[in-house]
Amino acid sequence: MSLTQDxxxxxxxxxxxxxxxxMVAGNGLSEGVVSETERALHDHELIKVRFSITEREPRLELMNALCxxxxxxxxxxxxxxxxxxxxNRKANPKLSNVKRFAE
Incomplete structure (x- = not known):
């Protein structure tokens, strides 16, 4: 799925x-990180993820791998x-960041 500029x-x-x-730390994409990301995306649709890896290239690779x-x-x-x-087509409007902040 590709997003439009709008x-x-x-x-x-x-x-x-x-x-x-x-939060993704030095252990990378553990099973816990992936499952927590799955849960957060299911509830909120749009989320921020913090990567504590200092080197730029490995951090970008992890971001793409997680997605x-x-x-x-x-x-x-x-x-x-x-x-x-x-x-998430069945997202709870009270939890979904996209639906809560829709203009």
Missing amino acids: QKKRFKQIGHHLKPVV QQVNADLVQIIGKLALIYRV
Whole structure:
């Protein structure tokens, strides 16, 4: 699934106010990280993930690998933060960041 520029712009506006809900440390993409990301995407659709890896290339590889594993789109990268999105057609409007902050 590829996002349009308008979708990315809207998601960046929403994501600006979000706090990271998943943290990826030196252990990389453990089973716990992937399952927590799955849960967060199911509930919120749009989430921020913080990567504590200092080297840029390995960090970018992990960001892309995580998105691939959870079947999500990478919306934006700012330093060690990644904003990722996966649609949930049955999302709870009270939990979904996309539905709560819809204009």
